[in-house]
Amino acid sequence: MAHKFNVKEMHKLDSFERRKILPPEEILIKAGLKIKDIFLDIGCGIGYFSIPASRIIGIEGKVFALDTSSEMLEELKRRIYKKNIKNIIPIFSEPYRFPLESNAGTFALISNVLHEVEDKISFLEETNRVLIRCGTLCIVEWQKKETERGPPLEDRIDESEIKNLLEKTNYKLTNIHLIGDFFSLYISKKLVK
Numbered sequence: 001m002a003h004k005f006n007v008k009e010m011h012k013l014d015s016f017e018r019r020k021i022l023p024p025e026e027i028l029i030k031a032g033l034k035i036k037d038i039f040l041d042i043g044c045g046i047g048y049f050s051i052p053a054s055r056i057i058g059i060e061g062k063v064f065a066l067d068t069s070s071e072m073l074e075e076l077k078r079r080i081y082k083k084n085i086k087n088i089i090p091i092f093s094e095p096y097r098f099p100l101e102s103n104a105g106t107f108a109l110i111s112n113v114l115h116e117v118e119d120k121i122s123f124l125e126e127t128n129r130v131l132i133r134c135g136t137l138c139i140v141e142w143q144k145k146e147t148e149r150g151p152p153l154e155d156r157i158d159e160s161e162i163k164n165l166l167e168k169t170n171y172k173l174t175n176i177h178l179i180g181d182f183f184s185l186y187i188s189k190k191l192v193k
Contacts, residue, residue: 014048021180022140024052030177031138031187033107036060040105042098042127043067043113047076047088053109054080054087064100066093096122100130107131111140112183114162115155124169131190137171139186140179147182162186 028049033039035058041050044065054063065088067073073090080088091099096119108131117123127137142150144158157165159176162184166173171188179185 014046018048021182024049025056027138027140027179027185028053028056028109031107031109031185032136033057037107038105039063040098040100040108040127040130041065042093042108042110043116044076044090045069045072047079049109049111050076050088051079051083051085054085057087059087061087063088064105065090066098066100067091068093068095096126098126098130102129103132104130105132105135107136107138109138109140111138112142114139114141114165115151115157120157120165121168124165124171128170128190133190133192135190137166137188137190139166139188140183141186143178143182143184150182159184 033053033056035056037057038061039053039057041053041063044050044067047065050063050065057063065076070092073092076090093099095117108127110127114120131137139162141162142156144153144156146153163173166186166188170191172191173186173188175187177185
């Protein structure tokens with residue numbers, strides 16, 4: 001069974017230290033998020049990426065923030081209310097069936113979630129369904145090496161496995177960036193069928 005993040009530890013998801021090692025705005029800009037994009041934050045948690053994405057895409061863009069945890073979504077709702085953000089839509093979701101129309105988004109992010117997913121192929125196929133043709137999928141994952149933080153090494157996904165998963169689910173990997181000592185950013189495009 002894959003390692004699952006404990007919702008009781010949600011305070012760890014937004015700290016000065018985490019912003020230093022995983023800077024959300026910098027990552028989203030490097031990945032190519034732009035004004036007017038329809039951003040799908042799949043496994044959004046408390047909105048660590050959703051909130052900065054809402055600023056980047058502007059009022060003409062939209063963020064669909066999906067999570068399987070109602071507690072995480074409640075915290076996200078509290079944060080967007082406090083900041084008076086109007087372009088984020090929090091959505092409760094099942095892991096392999098997202099309550100979105102096909103081709104709903106131009107840009108999807110899966111950050112530190114894929115290693116928790118049991119059926120990675122079904123999960124990425126569902127992501128493919130909700131992303132437009134030639135849309136961007138970005139995956140942020142822990143590097144597969146021993147570190148003092150993060151999930152157990154055996155639950156981490158190595159680069160070759162991520163490449164293989166993307167290929168099997170109709171994506172073309174276009175770039176890989178190391179994010180400090182802990183994370184990798186995989187940027188891919190949905191292929192036209």
